[in-house]
Every structure is written in structure tokens, then in C-alpha cells.
Amino acid sequence: MTIPSLPTYTMPAAEAFPANKVEWAFAPEKAAFLIHDMQEYFVSFYERDSALMQTLLSNLVALKRFCKANGIPVIYTAQPKEQNMADRALLNDMWGPGLNKSPELQQVVEALAPEAGDTVLDKWRYSAFQRSPLEHMLKELGRDQLLIGGIYGHIGCLMTAVDAFMRDIKPFMVGDAIADFSLEEHEMALRYVAGRAGMVVSTAALIGEPQQPQLIDDQQDDLPAVLTRSGLLARIAGLVEEDVNEFDPDENLVDYGLDSVQIMSLITEWRKHGIVLNFVQLAEEPTFNHWWALLAEALQNTPALAPQRGQKEAVA
Known part of the structure; x- marks a missing residue:
């Protein structure tokens, strides 16, 4: 007997975890x-x-x-x-x-x-x-x-x-x-x-809470490209080998050819900059416009990452 094909299920959330009997401090x-x-x-x-x-x-x-x-x-x-x-x-x-x-x-x-x-x-x-x-x-x-x-x-x-x-x-x-x-x-x-x-x-x-990135050279209006609408659009268009001018932001990105490894790399890069989104959120509606809406909301809720440049792009 081998391992059977395993059904998928929703990963338990922290609020559903059982109560711990002990209270060890993680070191x-x-x-x-x-x-x-x-x-x-x-x-x-x-x-x-x-x-x-x-x-x-x-x-x-x-x-x-x-x-x-x-x-x-x-x-x-x-x-x-x-x-x-x-x-x-x-x-x-x-x-x-x-x-x-x-x-x-x-x-x-x-x-x-x-x-x-x-x-x-x-x-x-x-x-x-x-x-x-x-x-x-x-x-x-x-x-x-x-x-x-x-x-x-x-x-x-x-x-x-x-x-x-x-x-x-x-x-x-x-x-x-x-x-x-x-x-x-x-x-x-x-x-x-x-x-x-x-x-x-x-x-x-x-x-712990994601650390806020350190802004260098006092250029506080310069967000990493992956956190801007135009930069993210260019990144995703490049991943699926589409001309950014012909890219449909409402099209299903999986149909464009974006794969799970590439999606994970975006999640990982956002996390490095203090933005935490997960695969489930992105999979619910895998379009650029939906992802940008999620990212823009996260930027607005992270004061150190919401300078004027980001705010302008959020409503673009």
C-alpha cells in the first residue's frame, strides 16, 4: 500500500489553533x-x-x-x-x-x-x-x-x-x-x-510583524519598483513575455502563463519589503488589477510605505 492521492483543504488559521497547555518563550x-x-x-x-x-x-x-x-x-x-x-x-x-x-x-x-x-x-x-x-x-x-x-x-x-x-x-x-x-x-x-x-x-x-524597510538617502518617495503599479505591471508582463502596452490587466494571469513558482517569488519579494500577502488572496482573483488593489491597500496600511508617489499610483 502506498500513499494515496491527497485531497486539498484550507490551511488552518492561527485563530483556529488549539490552546497550548504550556507557555514556553521562543528563543x-x-x-x-x-x-x-x-x-x-x-x-x-x-x-x-x-x-x-x-x-x-x-x-x-x-x-x-x-x-x-x-x-x-x-x-x-x-x-x-x-x-x-x-x-x-x-x-x-x-x-x-x-x-x-x-x-x-x-x-x-x-x-x-x-x-x-x-x-x-x-x-x-x-x-x-x-x-x-x-x-x-x-x-x-x-x-x-x-x-x-x-x-x-x-x-x-x-x-x-x-x-x-x-x-x-x-x-x-x-x-x-x-x-x-x-x-x-x-x-x-x-x-x-x-x-x-x-x-x-x-x-x-x-x-513577528514585518519590519519596515529602511529608507536610504532621504529619498522617501522612491518605492521599490515591485511596490508601484507601473513597476509591478512591467514585472508581471515580463514574466509572461507580453508587451506591457498590450497586456490586459483584467485578464486571468494563469491563462497568460504565470505559474505558481513565479507567484511565490512575488509574494516573497513583497514580504522582504514589509508587505504580507498570501497565495490564497491572489488565487481568489488572479488578475493584475485585483492584485494591485490588494497591494495598494497594504501600502496604505503601512505608513512608512505610503509616500505621495505610492498614493498617486494607487488611484491611477
Whole structure:
């Protein structure tokens, strides 16, 4: 038996998370970030362009960037592409041969590809601690808090959180940075961690309020191009290889050929400038005019990013 095709569902929002039994203070200098099993093979059972997957990827990318900026080690689990029967043992009975049938899908998804300084651990069992040096690594680094994101929530992510707890490592499961077989199993994993083994937190709570960009050379009316109407229009027209003068701002951007990776890159760039929009908001109406309306509203609600130039373009 292999993993079934997985249905999409709406990523739980922070306000729907279960109440935590403990109140541990998150300390970046004591934490490490585990990106759990985000390999092409496991992701392939979802609809890649679904709002669930895009929200998951967007949040994991944002968390990784936050960790890099704050000196938090980033650790991956990834199953090897060649596993003999003895190594898999009972996993064969439960899930079949796994990656042995699809070794070409062993790599971590491109948006989260490991970088220099990251650690990739071979994954052999549900818990990332089993048959791995993870506990030793954390002790060597002086880290006793573990952020957990990835897939699947009620299997490896949950077992890793419980195992961390039993090793006196405080697990912080990022409730909107995991995905699961179903909403019910996702929520079950959150309830168990919140009540028995750790804390459930949101991406936004960890990252905090977006920092306002520093304006340099006193040129406070110069917004980055991606935050202006004309600059964003030129960027998107270029991505879909259309002449900006012939580009229809009310046309569906997906029909133009804009793909999910390009959309994520825009979300990521906006976030760097202090503007937080998500894939779900953009997917509701994927037209340039709708996206600009969302961006303009966000600019107006961010005083340091709403100079006269931006205000004029917002009504253009």
C-alpha cells in the first residue's frame, strides 16, 4: 500500500489553533528549524498548485528566511532514494517500497532547496530522531528548541515533536507550515502537540510583524519598483513575455502563463519589503488589477510605505 492521492483543504488559521497547555518563550538563540520530508516524492501526492500547497511553501520559505537572518540552524530530513528491504523493514508493510519506485523524486522541492550551511539528515523512520544524529547535533549546537514544519503532520511531524519532548527538547509545531492527509488529521496533530508534547505556533507569530524597510538617502518617495503599479505591471508582463502596452490587466494571469513558482517569488519579494500577502488572496482573483488593489491597500496600511508617489499610483 502506498500513499494515496491527497485531497486539498484550507490551511488552518492561527485563530483556529488549539490552546497550548504550556507557555514556553521562543528563543531564536536556542532554536533549530526542521524542514520535514519536503521531497518531491511526498509533495507529489498533493495538487501542487492548490492553495494548501502554496500556503505551505510560502510559509516554509518565509520561516527559512527568518531563521537564516537570525542565526537559527536549518535542518532537513530526506529519505534516501535507495533503501534495501532490511532498512525499510515494517515500512514496507505499511507503505510499500516508497522512494525505491521513484528515485528521481528524492530531492527537496526547489523552493526550499538546501543551501550552504544547511544540514540534510537521512530519514529512516517517522521520527527524525530515529537512526539519526539529530539529538547529538542539537546538543552540540546548544539548542533545546525545535521548530517543526513540513509533511505529513500526523505522521513524521507529530512523531518528531513527541520524540523531541521525550528528549527534553521543546518542540514548536508551526501549525500553518505543515500539511497532512486531511484537515481532520492536521487538526488532530495540532491538538496532540498543544495538549501533550509542545506548543503550536503560527508563522506570523514566529516571524513577528514585518519590519519596515529602511529608507536610504532621504529619498522617501522612491518605492521599490515591485511596490508601484507601473513597476509591478512591467514585472508581471515580463514574466509572461507580453508587451506591457498590450497586456490586459483584467485578464486571468494563469491563462497568460504565470505559474505558481513565479507567484511565490512575488509574494516573497513583497514580504522582504514589509508587505504580507498570501497565495490564497491572489488565487481568489488572479488578475493584475485585483492584485494591485490588494497591494495598494497594504501600502496604505503601512505608513512608512505610503509616500505621495505610492498614493498617486494607487488611484491611477
